[in-house]
Amino acid sequence: MTSPVPPVLLETARLVLRPFTDADAPALLALDNDPEVMRYINGGRPVTAEEIRERTLPRLLHDHPCTGTRGFWAAREKATGAFLGWFELRPLAEDDPSVVELGYRLARAAWGRGYASEGARALVRKGFTDLGARRVTATTMAVNTASRRVMEKAGLTFLRAYAEDWPDTIEGSEHGEVEYVLTRERWEARQA
Template identity: 75%
Template sequence: MDAFLETERLVLRPFTDADVDHLVALDNDPDVMRFINGGRPTSRDTIQERTLPHLLRDYPCFGTRGYWAAEEKATGTFLGWFEFRPLDEHSPEAVELGYRLNQAAWGKGYATEGSRALIDKGFTDLGVKRVTANTMAVNSRSRRVMEKAGLSFLRNFTGDWPDAIEGSEHGEVEYALTRADWEQRR
């Protein structure tokens, strides 16, 4: 399988149908899903019928996908995934950055490493002008990754939560990085 992007320790590659078991394990870890859906499990059928097709989608303005399976380069171990997808499928100018990694990958800098690499690729190769990322206000680990990846706090907001989960009463936060700011920091 051809890699989309490689870093010192990571390989980001396109998802395949063979990733279902990895996604089932990832999305059924209550700690991984705590800030996504309150830690509720996701059925295998939902992953096969909804999640995986979403992860396999190509974006015309990139000529590629917007979600990438993350593997540890040295071992090939599945670590989770990264999102770097256009907010408007017809324009690469603004993208959303996201990540979901299994617990074994937490605290090792993988989320920051993968995020920085995607940001660099976006600004140098994909025509991106603005990167944005959102999380729950109480998700301090994810917020720290955004900051370490170079994004700056933009605003607090209240999203529509169909099912309120612990912490959602504090709202969400948005972080962003423009190409101009990225260039100044290099």
């Protein structure tokens, strides 16, 4: 018996975004065990298959009834079907779709090819046109210039810098975090 193919959330010129399934665990394990991918997440610390099964997958498989989506999507390259990583657009409050968080984690092989910006722009559009979002927010470490560039290319602008008290200090965390935002009104004005 084969498992059902998950529905596609959206397609871009080069990407297919679809909900995660349990079968994605090996790809997630490989992604989260690349020290460079995880540099600004956990300092590059390795993760176990058990952590993927017990912590990561439940978060990625969680349904958000207020948007009718899961909030996290596996990203595949349209031309080859290769797993590239994931994108996030999930509500910050479980029962309110008005403020959503944008995020992404891509394999190193996908870096520098415009995939993050392409997927982020498509999700911002989907959030404002289909999911009821009024505001998109995104955060990263202040020193993560690549992620900040993606936020800007997706139309978000710098809102604030702030300090976060993390349980484990990682290189660069002493410089704090940054938040970027985009409102529906501002996005609509740019579309005109």
